């Protein structure tokens with residue numbers, strides 16, 4: 222492995238930090254690395270694995286004003302690129318406006334998710350709540366060959382070089398980017414049409430907007446989605462002809478909100494509502510379907526099946542977990558982040574466009590989340606969902622689970638005690654035809670070895686364990702959202718002799 226340190230940033234976190242989401246497997250990094258020809262610890266790098274795995278990470282440089290929440294952390298993008306049986310690694314902080322301002326001040330300036338907005342030391346800021354730092358540390362997608370990082374509560378999209386992880390600036394969609402409201406956590410890329418679909422939300426009517434960016438990067442469609450009040454949607458889905466938005470009964474307590482307190486509450490008596498809108502439809506075209514009350518953090522996919530829209534995602538049995546009985550103060554404080562407390566399970570909703578009726582069913586007993594599919598099936602029928610299992614009580618992912626949504630068969634692999642992974646992206650093998658003909662890729666944080674690895678599974682045989690394990694330069698922080706971009710989607714990838722040269726450009 223050829224290693225070079227590209228940079229080291231100053232951190233003002235306390236040396237005796239005791240916050241569980243800034244220590245242990247969540248200990249942030251400060252070093253930016255360039256590593257070529259990664260050391261293969263076991264197995265062999267598949268020669269037909271070609272492209273980049275990108276992962277965003279909440280990696281704070283400064284403490285919070287008072288109460289740190291892991292969603293507040295500065296963004297670090299990790300890249301592992303595969304080509305010709307070799308792999309490279311890069312990691313860089315995303316240079317957001319907020320990150321740069323705090324770096325200059327060497328202290329936190331904005332209030333985080335567990336803090337009151339008026340604690341912010343700046344009047345400006347981002348997020349549906351306002352006066353937050355846009356950390357851009359939530360998701361990363363690739364649109365038109367450029368990676369885009371996003372912030373969970375709406376913010377800018379930062380353009381990231383998918384080879385080097387360098388920040389290239391903000392996405393502006395040829396001048397039409399909705400800077401006032403931003404874009405929510407999970408913009409969706411449809412590789413079939415080259416479009417990017419997104420929504421945003423705010424505390425002012427109509428409370429949500431939905432948009433489509435076309436293959437030429439123009440904001441081609443942007444409409445109001447009127448909701449009954451401020452909501453906290455996190456994800457959306459799409460089919461060939463429709464987008465699916467949501468109005469779920471977990472949202473800020475309305476009485477507390479009048480006093481400036483942003484406290485999410487599950488309204489058990491209210492139905493979940495899913496809004497189906499033609500992809501270029503108007504506000505008046507949206508059709509709402511009611512379903513059992515729940516909250517859904519992430520959807521796996523949606524598709525059309527005759528007169529029905531089929532949606533798969535993770536139904537939460539307990540969107541507002543009770544604090545009673547949780548002895549550990551940190552587990553109690555962050556119970557909303559533990560998959561077992563939320564009881565999240567893969568679920569299928571069917572919305573009948575003719576009758577307006579909803580049918581729904583649980584697809585498994587197993588608690589999982591962060592479901593990924595083969596990207597070639599986005600918006601069309603899929604069979605497999607690759608999800609992750611979680612450590613009881615904590616926001617830590619301890620294994621991968623392949624759900625066969627046709628047969629109900631599940632295959633699992635647990636990383637082992639003290640080893641934590643991230644969302645596992647599916648990388649189709651070059652020339653693949655089967656949906657599961659490819660690889661599952663994740664990054665691990667291994668507390669036993671004090672090291673991190675990029676772990677590659679054969680997507681057809683997940684329970685057999687990794688086919689390849691690669692060493693990263695140092696132990697990285699635990700993280701979640703990731704994406705895969707095939708080399709064929711990336712500019713320059715095929716115009717140079719090797720991947721290292723592509724990165725150097």
Ligand SMILES: [Fe+2]
Pocket residue numbers: 359360406407455518519702
């Ligand atoms: Fe998310």
